[in-house]
Each structure stands twice: as structure tokens, then as C-alpha cells.
Amino acid sequence: MKRKAQKIKMLEKNMTDKTDQDQDFWTIGRKPVQEILFAKPEQVDLVYIQNDVRSRALERIVDICKSQKVRFRMVSAGELQRIHSGNHQGALARIFQPGFTNMGAVLEQVTKAPLPLVLALDQVQDPGNLGTLARTMVALGGAGMILPKNRTAFPGTVAAKAGAGALNKLPIAHVTNLARSLDYCREQGFTVYGCAVDAEGENMFRMIPAYPSILVLGNEDKGIRPNVLKRCDHKIFIPMPGIMQSLNVAQAGAIALGMFAKTRDEMA
Structure with a gap:
């Protein structure tokens, strides 16, 4: 089980864009994430939400994800920073390409x-x-x-x-x-x-x-x-x-x- 969990973790790591060079694939910040979830939920692949912050805005993002049937994942502040080092305010949305x-x-x-x-x-x-x-x-x-x-x-x-x-x-x-x-x-x-x-x-x-x-x-x-x-x-x-x-x-x-x-x- 441990080896399987490590394999899954490595797959997720490889599937995640980890640098700020990939700006086209991200919407960052609480308000921008809410807006794209409302306007174009079909363009959102996955939403990352910081799990150690009490915020009505972040709770609202969770609710929108559920209602729009968009995948979301609760992660730590360190994990969120590893995924994207921008001013994300605890919320990141990974976006599909324009095609x-x-x-x-x-x-x-x-x-x-x-x-x-x-x-x-x-x-x-x-x-x-x-x-x-x-x-x-x-x-x-x-x-x-x-x-x-x-x-x-x-x-x-x-x-x-x-x-x-x-x-x-x-x-x-x-x-x-x-x-x-x-x-x-x-x-x-x-x-x-x-x-x-x-x-x-x-x-x-x-x-x-x-x-x-x-x-x-x-x-x-x-x-x-x-x-x-x-x-x-x-x-x-x-x-x-x-x-x-x-x-x-x-x-x-x-x-x-x-x-x-x-x-x-x-x-x-």
C-alpha cells in the first residue's frame, strides 16, 4: 500500500505544473477563481484550496465547485506554494488550454x-x-x-x-x-x-x-x-x-x- 501511495503521489506531482512559467494554465486568487467557476466552469480542470485558513471566500469556492461539479482538492499552505508561488490567496484553478x-x-x-x-x-x-x-x-x-x-x-x-x-x-x-x-x-x-x-x-x-x-x-x-x-x-x-x-x-x-x-x- 505504501509503494502504491508513493506511486500515486509521484504521478500527481508529474501531472502538476510546478513553475510560474505556466501562467496560461492558472487562474490565481479568490475572486478570479470564483469568477471563472461561475462564467466558464467547463474550462476548469482542478481547483486547489488552502485547508488551514478560515475564510468565507474559500468556503464559497468549495460550494461553487460542488454545484458546478468541478473537482477541488484541499491542500496545505506549503503544498499550495509548491504548486504556484504567486499571490494565490489560498485559491488556485488549473485551466485547460484554449483548444x-x-x-x-x-x-x-x-x-x-x-x-x-x-x-x-x-x-x-x-x-x-x-x-x-x-x-x-x-x-x-x-x-x-x-x-x-x-x-x-x-x-x-x-x-x-x-x-x-x-x-x-x-x-x-x-x-x-x-x-x-x-x-x-x-x-x-x-x-x-x-x-x-x-x-x-x-x-x-x-x-x-x-x-x-x-x-x-x-x-x-x-x-x-x-x-x-x-x-x-x-x-x-x-x-x-x-x-x-x-x-x-x-x-x-x-x-x-x-x-x-x-x-x-x-x-x-
Whole structure:
């Protein structure tokens, strides 16, 4: 349990922007945080609130987070200062990048994109993988990405660096429940493909995909969650005849996306 807690703590540390260079990702101060929670709650990823200060303003922020269904975390003064050294007054809101939108807007992009495919990431937690996959999607003409709000890498500076600007060019939607979102996608005529970590299902090099498509990639360690995998119309895998029998999610995603792009080009 102790090792697991340490691993989770390190993940949270890596997912948190720690320097003042990341000003675009933060709203700081009690009043500014309240204002963005009221005006644009969908743009707020997570609110940090100092837990050792008695303040009606901070209590109000907690109430707003609950009513707007925005995640918040109570932290010590030292932890808050480590996250951001500005004059935060006990309140910080971590903000999504400008390219984020709702799922409907992402799905609409399939009518315009060269590759009518949306990439859904199921709790991918490494921001470098997130950025690399976004870059691959932009390069191949993909329509957009869907990310769950919880337990997902934050698209901050690490992801932005790996993406080389792709995060600003690709429509990305955050959803509360990925499984239900995939149900909705299927109702809208999308075929959902889940990229499995084992050799079960269909060999992706031999299949002919249907479009528009959703490609689901799973967590770096656990793969796609069972409840999400149930929503996939097809379970596909990458054949690996070589001595290496594993790929990280960014590598697997690049291969799968390349396969979809190739078959789409052949069908055109």
C-alpha cells in the first residue's frame, strides 16, 4: 500500500505544473477563481484550496465547485506554494488550454478531417504520451480527441512540448464518463475500436475499418478498463512477431493511427 501511495503521489506531482512559467494554465486568487467557476466552469480542470485558513471566500469556492461539479482538492499552505508561488490567496484553478471544447464539436470535425477518426484515451497518465499522440493525430489529419476528466494527464507544458504545438490545433473534449460517451458516439454512427494489449480480437493489419471511427487507447499499465472495453464494437491488436512483446501507448497509438490512415487512403 505504501509503494502504491508513493506511486500515486509521484504521478500527481508529474501531472502538476510546478513553475510560474505556466501562467496560461492558472487562474490565481479568490475572486478570479470564483469568477471563472461561475462564467466558464467547463474550462476548469482542478481547483486547489488552502485547508488551514478560515475564510468565507474559500468556503464559497468549495460550494461553487460542488454545484458546478468541478473537482477541488484541499491542500496545505506549503503544498499550495509548491504548486504556484504567486499571490494565490489560498485559491488556485488549473485551466485547460484554449483548444478544449465539447464532445459534440469534436464529433462534428469528422466531416471535415482528412482522417474521420476521433482518438479516445482511457486514463492515459503520462503527459508526454498525451502530447505525442496529439502530434500524431494532427500529422495524420485526425478529427480530435476525447479525454476523461479524472485520472488523465494534464495537458500542460510537458504535454505541450511533446506535442510541438499540436494541442492548440486539435479539438479536444473532456468528458465525465468515457463509457457513456462512447455509447453516445455509437448512437451517432461511429464504430468504436479498442486497441488491446494482448493478442485477442482482430489483427489490425488485416481488418478494414469502418468510418467514422473512434479509436480507444488504454492506460499505460492497465490498458482499457473493462467497462470501457465493453463499448468497443471491435477489439483489435498489433501483431508483434519480434522478440519485443510490448509497446508504450504512444508507440502503439502511432502504429494504429497509421494503419487507419493507410486504409482510409486506399478506400478514397
